[in-house]
Amino acid sequence: MIRRLTLCLAAALALAGCVTTPPQLGPDGRPLPQAYMIKPGDEGRITYSMVDSVNSLRSAAGAAPLTLNPLLTAAAATHSRDMAVQNRPWHFGSDGSSPLLRVQRTGYQGRMLGENISETYETELETLSAWMELPDTRAVILDPAARDVGFAWFQEPGGKIWWTLVTGG
Secondary structure: OHHHHHHHHHHHHHHHHHOOOOOOEOOOOOEOOOOOOOOHHHHHHHHHHHHHHHHHHHHHOOOOOOEEOHHHHHHHHHHHHHHHHHOOOOOOOOOOOOHHHHHHHHOOOOOEEEEEEEEEOOOHHHHHHHHHHOHHHHHHHHOOOOOEEEEEEEEOOOOOEEEEEEEEO
8 A cells, every 4th residue: 555655656756747827928929038047157158258259250250360368357247246236227337437547446557448247137148239239339249449358247146237247459
């Protein structure tokens, strides 16, 4: 009797694992987006995915590739975290700093050329795609004078991601 009960319980658990829950739908009937959660080991993959994708877009436009620069990345990381603290996507720091000043503070010897920012729950490639749709942010990515890039993000516990890309030359 116990053996049969154990087999029935095991079968019920196995079948319960096969049940899939349908995605939650929004008012438009489409599935609600899921937050893109970045795991601790994903930093390198995400960074190089972005830089490689930017360089592919630049190559297609006839522009030279960008080199990932640790000083520009430090400026980008500082700003991503600061935007989260301020809870608003904008180009000025909570201390009033501009993108130019943040880059200068890192000791970067080149000229800061542009900064793209985003507040989203989307992946780095979805964010890059959104930047490429707008003339101003696309110009930062494809600027022929750019030679260096910094890229960073800050993710809040709830999943919101604050992305920053900085170019220099």
